[in-house]
Amino acid sequence: MPYRPRPYCSTPGCGSRVSAGRCPTCQRRAERWRGSSRERGYDARWYAVRAAFLAAHPFCCVEGCNELAAEVDHIDGLGPRGPLGYDPTNLRSMCKSHHSQRTARDQPGGWYAEARHTRR
Numbered sequence: 001m002p003y004r005p006r007p008y009c010s011t012p013g014c015g016s017r018v019s020a021g022r023c024p025t026c027q028r029r030a031e032r033w034r035g036s037s038r039e040r041g042y043d044a045r046w047y048a049v050r051a052a053f054l055a056a057h058p059f060c061c062v063e064g065c066n067e068l069a070a071e072v073d074h075i076d077g078l079g080p081r082g083p084l085g086y087d088p089t090n091l092r093s094m095c096k097s098h099h100s101q102r103t104a105r106d107q108p109g110g111w112y113a114e115a116r117h118t119r120r
Contacts, residue, residue, distance in 0.1 A: 070096045074090055
């Protein structure tokens with residue numbers, strides 16, 4: 001059986017071994033820094049808008065993807081607290097995979113930006 005090393009914590013600079021993702025210490029730190037979803041503006045009103053939007057647009061908006069949409073993306077990236085937070089023209093339905101890729105690519109300080117700048 002080939003050797004498979006256990007992965008490390010995904011937080012840069014942390015050397016803890018984990019089964020996947022972040023170690024418990026880094027996870028707590030990230031949650032405190034980021035705030036809860038409610039603190040970021042995702043309240044009952046947002047979940048009602050999200051449900052209605054997914055009912056009206058059930059498939060992923062990425063061309064060639066025929067998967068059911070599981071998430072609603074804010075095109076401007078500002079979330080429900082942005083000036084267009086609940087505007088349907090600022091929303092698009094996406095499958096989990098495409099939404100995660102878009103978030104990693106566009107959010108400042110995300111792992112994708114760090115990896116892109118460190119690899120040369």
